[in-house]
Amino acid sequence: MPEDSPHMVTCTAPVNIAVVKYWGKRNEELILPINSSLSVTLHQDQLKTTTTVASSRSFQEDRIWLNGKEEDINHPRLQSCLREIRRLARKRRSDGKSGVDGVGLSHKVHICSVNNFPTAAGLASSAAGFACLVYTLARVFGIEGELSVIARQGSGSACRSMYGGFVQWIMGCSDDGKDSLAQQVEPESHWPELRVLVLVASAERKPVGSTSGMQTSVKTSHLLKHRAESVVPQRMEEMIKAVRRKDFATFAELTMKDSNQFHATCLDTYPPIFYLNAVSRQVIGLVHQYNRHHGEIRVAYTFDAGPNAVIYILQEHVAEFVQVVRHFFPPETNGGQFLRGLPVDPAVLSEELKQAIGLEPMSKGIGYIISTKVGPGPCVLEDRSQHLLGPEGLPKKNE
């Protein structure tokens, strides 16, 4: 490698969807949560962030490009991650461990990151983004070991995107946040029958950002405090047990209850925060009626701080349920592909089932469905052609 050519690493990281929700910080700067949480890592074939980090002594300053646009590198949370990574790198050097050849601690970095899904889809891209950033920076600076505490300081839920499969974020109790980290509960291979459907709601602006939303909730909601202290600890245990046993009915019921309770605490916030809308209510009604019709819990919904629904379901029921969604949210005829991602067999609905659900079809509610499954954690792309930065350390032109 010529001395002036930048050292470059490209990695990818997944999106995760919580089934026990994170809402509320006990420390804003370190991003320490008021309760533990648990999530499912989605497969990167459908949803991922790709990040290239280049390091060179010739770079004048740290720079970052997100989805094709240069952004301010001085964002405090970006700075937290860069600072923590460099601190660890210095520590390794002073401990006598070697770094990566050619990467000086004083070298500046250029960062380029893209998502393979539209930001407008309202999927929490900051988790995948910060996980990918921290994972890639760590490779550049030759750092190994526990990285989720650093990703956490970029975006709380990013710590859970550092692992594949089923992941818990243990809230920890120390003031410095060293014990507030993610752990894999089960790997992505554990429950191969589990499928995930992201019902992407037709574009709508997120009314209240999650950072300021959770601040207001912590300040004003009595119910959030009670949830964090008295409901979540037991729910985490039950959820982990359900995941380990692959007990879908329990997993699904806890997932729905926890989503509802999170949104209940948003409503108990003053002034109240609404993330659920008429489309979400239709999805919730549809899932409960569908499960009731079948006399068992076959489908679970969960909603984050936006209007999309994420559905957990076993493989054997996917075809029918997708058809149910198609029936009760008739796609626009002139729209693009309604079903994206993993293929789903066609299915025909019985009149009995349609009547049992008994809702009015709502057109234009759901833009499309992303069909996916549980997936692995971040990984390195060895193929140099995939670098997002060119040999000068600047974003490659779109080809």
Add this chain to the structure above:
Amino acid sequence: MPEDSPHMVTCTAPVNIAVVKYWGKRNEELILPINSSLSVTLHQDQLKTTTTVASSRSFQEDRIWLNGKEEDINHPRLQSCLREIRRLARKRRSDGKSGVDGVGLSHKVHICSVNNFPTAAGLASSAAGFACLVYTLARVFGIEGELSVIARQGSGSACRSMYGGFVQWIMGCSDDGKDSLAQQVEPESHWPELRVLVLVASAERKPVGSTSGMQTSVKTSHLLKHRAESVVPQRMEEMIKAVRRKDFATFAELTMKDSNQFHATCLDTYPPIFYLNAVSRQVIGLVHQYNRHHGEIRVAYTFDAGPNAVIYILQEHVAEFVQVVRHFFPPETNGGQFLRGLPVDPAVLSEELKQAIGLEPMSKGIGYIISTKVGPGPCVLEDRSQHLLGPEGLPKKNE
């Protein structure tokens, strides 16, 4: 009075709107609540139930007509009220107190009840209805004293309609429910500047009835239990203090928080219950933006188990706020009168105010506004021409 002519009494009773909500029973049969609650009695000029009870030895059986239609007298809650009234009447006789001349304990009753507002308005008519029934029956049977414990057994919130002004329902602690009763906190004359606007949402079916809804909530919501045990006791004290001091800002903030918390516990119910819809969310957004614009809390909303909003506001701000509602919920041009009840002066909105609120007007959301104020408790109509039953004890023909 000829011996065979029925003894007849006609009374009226008011609707009440809780500002600390009742949701959840600890005893279904006696209707004992899991928390105390507090309400404002609305004026009967706008909203009332009128009930005539006739009693005669010639009646073969107890009968009841509601809003022009004969209903089943064997409804358990009707039977509870009739049984309790007759038990008290017997007790008075055996205590040597006289009843009303000519009314035998064995006499059957005919009951006829009408509301002066459409049932479709979705206003909790059962509170006014049972309050009126119990109040009228008590007059017929010559019973005095504490009657709210009996009204409570017809419909929980009916006990609060037994008084005018500001009324608390003290939850009580005894198993027989004798200490679970209503008390007037302040009379209707206490706060003459306080006005009430009922924003009647365009007709929509109530998705889950309150009786079964609260049963499910008590069974499944952790947050409801916490609310009842740990939030409401202090909130009741604060609310009573705010009412006594006529401290509108505190009264209004507590009212909104309590409404939101009640709906939060509905959402925390499994399966979740939704009473708030897109219209409610628009009202909530509008009120918070309006208050923010003025830099003080001038308006409060509260929602019960239905889509109507009830607004508390001081007289001086009514004209402007009604115009705000008219602007953001444009009335149908071909509809009836948009504003009913107490007259409201016209007002012109500044562009600045409209822009500060910043919502898209939503047409067809609100059918009409009932403008009213705090009012008195049940009363007797002395004018015999107002009896709803004719001399035969049957409903008078509509005239």
